[in-house]
Amino acid sequence: MLFEKFRLEEDEELIRIIRRHWFIPAMEFFGLAVLATVPLIFFLLLQNVPENEFFTPEDFVAYIGVFLFLSAAWTLMLVMAAAMVWTHHYLDMWVITNRRIILIDQVRLFNRQIGSFRLERLQDLNIEVRGIIATFLNFGTVEAQTASGSEEEFRGGGLPDPQGIKSLILQKSEERVRELNNTNL
């Protein structure tokens, strides 16, 4: 599993794992649910087509197998898409420890980006909550800038309670800097 690979340092404690807000995958699942009704709508439309020289009730019965086959294939594709949405939601995460922040972005299967920065290197931390829904449900973007050689920037969208995350990271960052200063004295 994941934490067997991370190998936390000595005295490093896992503080929190943060995943995107539930609203983000919920909207994606809703979109897939709407797409799942397409065969049903198509079936209802076909049933209501008036009989004419090109389309008779016998045609309808003759092609019911094709219709069922394509509907099931379509639904199977949607099941796979839903599995990807869930994977993207659950395997994407911000891992906060008392030493560093690890950001994991599961872009798609076999495309995984992992970044991390040490808390003492944190230079700037910004949050952004944009839109009515994000404001009411309290989710937004957290951007962290580090004081490494390249001034790297880490960004995570759709995170729940961005203000709380900011406070937690800043608190842990201060604790870490204090700890390092005491060690150096």
Next chain:
Amino acid sequence: MLLQLFAQGLFWVIVLFWLLFTLMYAYHWFTYGTDRRISLVSLAVYLLASAPCLLVMSISLYAI
């Protein structure tokens, strides 16, 4: 006859694609998941949702 042959070909292409996707899906969950129980539940739900689709596809092949 031609339609049935085409449907059968499509069926096996979809099954192959599904199998590959399932293997990749399981690999990711058991390699990068944080909780083995949730990985197992995710895989079980995915398989349970896929099974009726595959069943309907294979049965409907006989009706084509």
